[in-house]
Amino acid sequence: MDGKSDKKLTGYLLAYLAFAVLFSGFLFSVWRYHTAKELQRVLFLLAEHPELETEVIGLWEKYDQQDFTELTTTDAIISAMETIEEKYGYRMEYAPRRMFWGFWCAGMLSGAVMTAVLGYFDWRGRRKNELFKEQIRQLSECLARFQRGEFDKIPGFDNASEEWMQLGERLKELGFYFAALKKRLGEEENNTKALITDISHQLKTPLASLRMSYELVTGDAVTEDEQREFQAQGEKEMQKLEELLDELVNLSRLEMHMIALKPVSASLKETVTEAVSRIYMKARQKDITVGVEMEGDFTVCHDVKWTAEAFANVLENAVKYSEAHTAVTVRVVPLTTNVLIEVEDEGMGIAKEELSQIYQRFYRGSRAKETVKEGAGVGLYLTRMILERQGGTISAKRKARRGTVFKMTLPL
Amino acid sequence: MNTDIILQLEDLVKYYGSGESLVRAVDHTSLQVERGRFTAIVGRSGSGKSTLLHLIGGLDRPDEGRVIIDGTDIFSLKNDQLAQFRRKKIGFVFQDYNLIPSLNVWENVVLPLGLDSRKVDTAQINEILRKIGLEDKKNAMPSVLSGGQKQRTAIARALASKPAIILADEPTGNLDSQTELDVVSLLKSCVQEFGQTLVMITHDETIAQMADRIIEIEDGRIGGKVEN
Structure with missing residues (x-):
C-alpha cells in the first residue's frame, strides 16, 4: 500500500514538474515576445528620429556596457526609453518586466495548489474505498466467525457512517441471538440428560416396593390373609406408580416444549x-x-x-x-x-x-x-x-x- | 467476553471509613449476570447490598475491581461518558420513585430520552404505559397518584429508554403487600417481554422467590446463591 502511494506521489510530482516547465516556457516566450516588441519600438524611434541616435545609444551605453543587440538588457532599454520619454514627450508601452516574476510565482503556486487539491481528492476517494473494503472484509470475517460458532467478536464500525453502525448493531443482535440459541440447545440437551436420570431414579423406588410385594405374594411361607394383604399393597403401589408416571409425562412434555401453552x-x-x-x-x-x-x-x-x-x-x-x-x-x-x-x-x-x-x-x-x-x-x-x-x-x-x-x- | 453475560463484577471492593470504624460495604465480590435473567439480591440492612447496586449502576466508584456492562468497563469511562452510558444502558427504579413533581406522568417517562435528545417513540411509550396500566393517567401529576401508580411511572420511565439492564433498589419498600406483588409481577413480565435483565434488591423473601436467581449478601460478600 505504501509503495502504491509513493508511486502516486511521484506521478503527481512529475505532473507538476511538467506543468512547471511548460508554464515557465510559456511565460518566457511571452516575455521574449514583449522584449522584441520593445526593441522594435526603439529601432522605429531611431528610424524616425535619426538625430536622436547618438543620444539614445549614448544613454544606452551609459546604462549598460553590453552590446545592445543582446536582448537581455531590457532594463537598460526601459531606463533609456524612460529618459527619452521625459525629454521628448514620447509615449511608449513597456513590457511588464517587473510583473514577470510575480506572474511566474503565481502560476507556479496555483499549479502546485491545484495538483495538491487533485491529489487530496484522489487520496480521500482511495481512503474511502479502502475503508469500505476494510469494512466489507470485517463483515465477511464476522460472518465466517458466526459459521464457526464464535459470536463474540463483532466489528463495531465505530468510525463509519450511520448505516454501517446500524449494520454493526444488527450484527451484534444477531450474535446475541445465535449465542443464546446455541446455549439453549446445549442447555436443553443437558436438561434432557438430567431429566432422564432423574426420572429413572424416581421410578426405581416404587418399582422396588412393587417387586417386594410381588415376591412376598409368590413366596411359600405366606398365609392366605397375608397374600391378600400384599396383593392389595401391590395394587396400591401400582396406582402410585401410575400417578407418578402421569406427572412425569406432563413434566417432560412441558419441559421439552412438546406442549405449547395456548393462552x-x-x-x-x-x-x-x-x-x-x-x-x-x-x-x-x-x-x-x-x-x-x-x-x-x-x-x-x-x-x-x-x-x-x-x-x-x-x-x-x-x-x-x-x-x-x-x-x-x-x-x-x-x-x-x-x-x-x-x-x-x-x-x-x-x-x-x-x-x-x-x-x-x-x-x-x-x-x-x-x-x-x-x-x-x-x-x-x-x-x-x-x-x-x-x-x-x-x-x-x-x-x-x-x-x-x-x-x-x-x-x- | 461472553455475549451471554450482560453484567460482570470482578473483585469489587468498596470500603468506608478507616481503622476502627472501617466498613467493608463491598468486600471482594465477583458475580456474573446472564442476559434476560431476573436476579434478586437479598440481605439484611447494612449488608452492603445497596452499595453494591450503586457500584453496578456507576453511581459510585469502587476502591478496586471492575464492573463490566455489555462489554464496557464502566469505570474506564470519563464522567460525562459514564453518565451518557448510564442513561442509555441502565434503567433505575428506586424505593422513593424520584419523580419530578412539576411534570406529569408522560413528561416524567420521556424525560431521560430528552436528556440525550433521543427521538421519542410515541407508540412504544404508549405500549409501555398500556402494559403498565397507566394509559389513562398520562396527564396526571405525581401528587395525585397513589404509591403504586408512582412506582409504575418510575418503572415506565426506566423501560422507556430500552435499557439493557434494570437496577431496582427496594422498589416496593413503600408499598402494601398486594401492590408490591402486583408491581413486581409487572416488572418481571415487562423485562421478560422486552428481553431485559433485572437486578433487584429486596429484603422481602416472598419477592425474592420470584427471581430466577437469588444472591444473598452478608457483610459485603456473597453468602449464598439459589437458582430456579
Missing part, C-alpha cells in the same frame, strides 16, 4: 373451579374444607387446561401436607395489572430456608419427605413453569401461626 381469554372462575374439583375428593377424605372466595369473575388470558393443572398442584400440596379437619382457602383478588390467586392452608408450613428452593425440580422439603412418603417434587416446579410462561409469578409466605399462603399472579 386464550377465558373465565378464571371456571379454571379455579376445575382445579378445586380435582382435589375435592382427597380433601373430603381428610375432612379438609376447601373454600373459594371470589367476587364476580375475571376474564384472563390463560391456557385453561394447564393453568388448572398449576392451581391443582398447589391445592394438592395444601391438602397433602395439612392435618385432617383443617381448612384450605382459595382467594381471587384483582390487582391493577394482575390478578392474585391465593391458596392458604393450615398445614405444616415450609421452613424459611427452604422457601426459595421449593420450585426446583424434584426438590422436596425435609419435613415434607418425613411426613408424606409419596411425591416426586414435581408439582411446584410445573406450576411455576406454567405460570411464568404466561407472564405470571408464584411465591410462598409462611403464616404467623401455622400454614402457608401461596400467592400466584397472572397478568390481567
Whole structure:
C-alpha cells in the first residue's frame, strides 16, 4: 500500500514538474515576445528620429556596457526609453518586466495548489474505498466467525457512517441471538440428560416396593390373609406408580416444549373451579374444607387446561401436607395489572430456608419427605413453569401461626 | 467476553471509613449476570447490598475491581461518558420513585430520552404505559397518584429508554403487600417481554422467590446463591 502511494506521489510530482516547465516556457516566450516588441519600438524611434541616435545609444551605453543587440538588457532599454520619454514627450508601452516574476510565482503556486487539491481528492476517494473494503472484509470475517460458532467478536464500525453502525448493531443482535440459541440447545440437551436420570431414579423406588410385594405374594411361607394383604399393597403401589408416571409425562412434555401453552381469554372462575374439583375428593377424605372466595369473575388470558393443572398442584400440596379437619382457602383478588390467586392452608408450613428452593425440580422439603412418603417434587416446579410462561409469578409466605399462603399472579 | 453475560463484577471492593470504624460495604465480590435473567439480591440492612447496586449502576466508584456492562468497563469511562452510558444502558427504579413533581406522568417517562435528545417513540411509550396500566393517567401529576401508580411511572420511565439492564433498589419498600406483588409481577413480565435483565434488591423473601436467581449478601460478600 505504501509503495502504491509513493508511486502516486511521484506521478503527481512529475505532473507538476511538467506543468512547471511548460508554464515557465510559456511565460518566457511571452516575455521574449514583449522584449522584441520593445526593441522594435526603439529601432522605429531611431528610424524616425535619426538625430536622436547618438543620444539614445549614448544613454544606452551609459546604462549598460553590453552590446545592445543582446536582448537581455531590457532594463537598460526601459531606463533609456524612460529618459527619452521625459525629454521628448514620447509615449511608449513597456513590457511588464517587473510583473514577470510575480506572474511566474503565481502560476507556479496555483499549479502546485491545484495538483495538491487533485491529489487530496484522489487520496480521500482511495481512503474511502479502502475503508469500505476494510469494512466489507470485517463483515465477511464476522460472518465466517458466526459459521464457526464464535459470536463474540463483532466489528463495531465505530468510525463509519450511520448505516454501517446500524449494520454493526444488527450484527451484534444477531450474535446475541445465535449465542443464546446455541446455549439453549446445549442447555436443553443437558436438561434432557438430567431429566432422564432423574426420572429413572424416581421410578426405581416404587418399582422396588412393587417387586417386594410381588415376591412376598409368590413366596411359600405366606398365609392366605397375608397374600391378600400384599396383593392389595401391590395394587396400591401400582396406582402410585401410575400417578407418578402421569406427572412425569406432563413434566417432560412441558419441559421439552412438546406442549405449547395456548393462552386464550377465558373465565378464571371456571379454571379455579376445575382445579378445586380435582382435589375435592382427597380433601373430603381428610375432612379438609376447601373454600373459594371470589367476587364476580375475571376474564384472563390463560391456557385453561394447564393453568388448572398449576392451581391443582398447589391445592394438592395444601391438602397433602395439612392435618385432617383443617381448612384450605382459595382467594381471587384483582390487582391493577394482575390478578392474585391465593391458596392458604393450615398445614405444616415450609421452613424459611427452604422457601426459595421449593420450585426446583424434584426438590422436596425435609419435613415434607418425613411426613408424606409419596411425591416426586414435581408439582411446584410445573406450576411455576406454567405460570411464568404466561407472564405470571408464584411465591410462598409462611403464616404467623401455622400454614402457608401461596400467592400466584397472572397478568390481567 | 461472553455475549451471554450482560453484567460482570470482578473483585469489587468498596470500603468506608478507616481503622476502627472501617466498613467493608463491598468486600471482594465477583458475580456474573446472564442476559434476560431476573436476579434478586437479598440481605439484611447494612449488608452492603445497596452499595453494591450503586457500584453496578456507576453511581459510585469502587476502591478496586471492575464492573463490566455489555462489554464496557464502566469505570474506564470519563464522567460525562459514564453518565451518557448510564442513561442509555441502565434503567433505575428506586424505593422513593424520584419523580419530578412539576411534570406529569408522560413528561416524567420521556424525560431521560430528552436528556440525550433521543427521538421519542410515541407508540412504544404508549405500549409501555398500556402494559403498565397507566394509559389513562398520562396527564396526571405525581401528587395525585397513589404509591403504586408512582412506582409504575418510575418503572415506565426506566423501560422507556430500552435499557439493557434494570437496577431496582427496594422498589416496593413503600408499598402494601398486594401492590408490591402486583408491581413486581409487572416488572418481571415487562423485562421478560422486552428481553431485559433485572437486578433487584429486596429484603422481602416472598419477592425474592420470584427471581430466577437469588444472591444473598452478608457483610459485603456473597453468602449464598439459589437458582430456579
